[in-house]
Amino acid sequence: MLQGHQSWIFENKPIIKGTATVVGPFEGQGPLAGDFDIVHGDLMLGQDSWEKAEKTLLEEASKLAIENAGMTSGQVNFYVGGDLMNQIISSSFAARTLAIPYLGVFGACSTSMESLAIAANFVNSRSAKNVLASACSHNASVEKQFRYPTEYGSQKPPTAQYTVTGAGASVISQDGEGLTVTSATIGRVIDMGLTDPFNMGAAMAPAAVDTIQAHLRDFRIEPGYYDLIVTGDLSKIGYELAWDLFEKHKIPMKQTEYYDCGMMIYDYEKQKVQAGASGCGCSAVVTYGHLLNRMRRGELKRILVVATGALLSPLSFQQGESIPCIAHAVSIESGEKR
Amino acid sequence: MSNNSKKKLTPVQQEYKHLAKKREPARPVIKNCIRAFLVGGMICLIGQAITDMFVHWGGFDREKAGNPTVAVLIILSVLLTSLGVYDKMGQWAGAGTAVPVTGFANSMASAAIEHRSEGLVLGVGGKMFTLAGPVIVYGTVAAFIVGILHLLFNPSGVGGH
Numbered sequence: 001m002l003q004g005h006q007s008w009i010f011e012n013k014p015i016i017k018g019t020a021t022v023v024g025p026f027e028g029q030g031p032l033a034g035d036f037d038i039v040h041g042d043l044m045l046g047q048d049s050w051e052k053a054e055k056t057l058l059e060e061a062s063k064l065a066i067e068n069a070g071m072t073s074g075q076v077n078f079y080v081g082g083d084l085m086n087q088i089i090s091s092s093f094a095a096r097t098l099a100i101p102y103l104g105v106f107g108a109c110s111t112s113m114e115s116l117a118i119a120a121n122f123v124n125s126r127s128a129k130n131v132l133a134s135a136c137s138h139n140a141s142v143e144k145q146f147r148y149p150t151e152y153g154s155q156k157p158p159t160a161q162y163t164v165t166g167a168g169a170s171v172i173s174q175d176g177e178g179l180t181v182t183s184a185t186i187g188r189v190i191d192m193g194l195t196d197p198f199n200m201g202a203a204m205a206p207a208a209v210d211t212i213q214a215h216l217r218d219f220r221i222e223p224g225y226y227d228l229i230v231t232g233d234l235s236k237i238g239y240e241l242a243w244d245l246f247e248k249h250k251i252p253m254k255q256t257e258y259y260d261c262g263m264m265i266y267d268y269e270k271q272k273v274q275a276g277a278s279g280c281g282c283s284a285v286v287t288y289g290h291l292l293n294r295m296r297r298g299e300l301k302r303i304l305v306v307a308t309g310a311l312l313s314p315l316s317f318q319q320g321e322s323i324p325c326i327a328h329a330v331s332i333e334s335g336e337k338r
Numbered sequence: 339m340s341n342n343s344k345k346k347l348t349p350v351q352q353e354y355k356h357l358a359k360k361r362e363p364a365r366p367v368i369k370n371c372i373r374a375f376l377v378g379g380m381i382c383l384i385g386q387a388i389t390d391m392f393v394h395w396g397g398f399d400r401e402k403a404g405n406p407t408v409a410v411l412i413i414l415s416v417l418l419t420s421l422g423v424y425d426k427m428g429q430w431a432g433a434g435t436a437v438p439v440t441g442f443a444n445s446m447a448s449a450a451i452e453h454r455s456e457g458l459v460l461g462v463g464g465k466m467f468t469l470a471g472p473v474i475v476y477g478t479v480a481a482f483i484v485g486i487l488h489l490l491f492n493p494s495g496v497g498g499h
Contacts, residue, residue, distance in 0.1 A: 048455060049455035050455070051455070144452055148448070148469065149448035149449045149451065149452035149453075149469075150425065150448070150452060151419050151420075151422060151424060151425050151444070151447070151448035151451055151452065152425060152428070152444065152445060152448040152449070152469065153419075153424045153425045153426075153427060153428020153429070153431075153435050153436065153441065153444050153448075154425075154428055154436065155370070155428060155429055155431075155432040155433075155436075156429060157365055158363040158365065158366075159362055159363065191351075192350075192351050192354040192355065192358075193346075193347045193348075193351040193352075193354075193355060194354075194355065194358060199358075199362060202358040202361065202362065206354060237358075237361050237362060237363070240361050241357065241358060241361050244357060244361070
């Protein structure tokens with residue numbers, strides 16, 4: 001149901017029935033390794049191209065999420081997913097394997113929450129019984145498409161972010177036990193005129209703040225309502241800028257814990273990832289792996305995940321266009337409803 | 339281009355741009371220069387050693403030894419690229435590994451490896467020069483301009499080669 005200007009409230013309690021996360025070797029060396037279902041030792045996943053490796057990541061995560069939900073793919077009505085590849089081939093090709101009626105979505109790195117919000121809305125409105133939502137990214141395929149060949153010896157500036165190799169999937173259902181998706185806020189596209197593709201955190205921070213502000217306004221709540229608010233992949237620089245903007249707009253974020261998925265998945269000291277992590281897979285695996293595990297353990301009761309996306313293409317930045325950005329927020333709660 | 343887009347920015351965008359600039363960590367220019375000097379110098383030193391070897395044991399004269407030296411450096415660079423080492427060196431050394439001939443070889447080898455999956459013609463053949471192409475094009479253009487200048491100001495052709 002519409003709430004306020006741009007939010008949905010899910011009064012019928014869509015349940016997160018099953019989730020799965022599959023990551024690559026580099027993520028397996030990070031501090032959250034224990035939260036992932038499958039950690040691959042081979043960046044290629046035994047495939048012969050990066051693109052096939054990415055598709056395989058997604059297939060594995062999707063199949064495992066359905067399995068963890070105690071279902072077969074025949075019971076899943078719809079599959080909503082997206083990724084960063086041109087024409088979202090990873091998701092579409094995985095949908096070919098899964099043979100579930102499919103809607104491809106693109107919100108760059110905000111796809112993880114975009115797909116979850118749409119899936120929850122389908123289930124909430126009784127348009128579906130079970131919906132699969134997913135997002136994925138692969139470090140090498142993204143480097144190849146957006147930047148340079150993976151083995152090219154260029155120096156990355158300290159603002160650069162490292163794309164996560166990972167796929168996260170969840171099955172949202174009408175009934176059952178589990179964490180519930182309670183609301184979502186769909187973001188506006190915000191463009192502050194930044195043009196540096198090696199500093200996307202700074203470009204995305206205003207979009208994240210705008211969506212958080214809209215969410216708080218639409219539901220007439222304060223940040224303290226949540227135990228934790230996380231943004232998708234702002235990383236160090238974007239995170240600092242988000243704090244600056246919260247202060248400027250007088251949003252009392254100090255009431256709660258605010259963190260960023262892009263700063264959680266890697267060890268800055270050991271893994272040398274410049275500003276932090278990025279990619280569709282970043283917020284997907286951190287949320288579906290680490291954060292939901294913390295909720296299941298009872299450490300967190302209500303969280304707001306604000307996945308952030310930079311909607312640029314290799315062509316648009318070569319033509320000197322600025323980077324339009326977006327953020328979608330989804331709140332996940334355990335226990336009683338508001 | 340950047341000036342053009344700056345003019346079009348609204349005051350709010352400009353204010354944010356300033357803020358973002360402030361939060362951006364400065365590139366460690368001095369550190370980068372020192373590293374580039376050391377690594378670039380080291381590569382040249384190795385090159386010199388190879389040249390001397392060719393002169394000493396290979397029977398080449400000083401001038402002719404340059405060609406096999408470059409070939410050896412290129413092979414080394416391609417090997418290190420294939421083994422996945424060169425890009426890690428590049429992150430540490432910056433321009434030190436990018437400027438010498440080894441950097442040029444790396445740009446071609448890395449593109450060839452990366453696009454192998456699109457086939458030998460459209461992938462390797464077509465994409466090999468995506469990074470190296472501009473260097474060749476503008477290198478040739480620059481040589482052409484220098485050549486004309488040389489002709490204009492030194493028509494007798496005395497000096498230089």
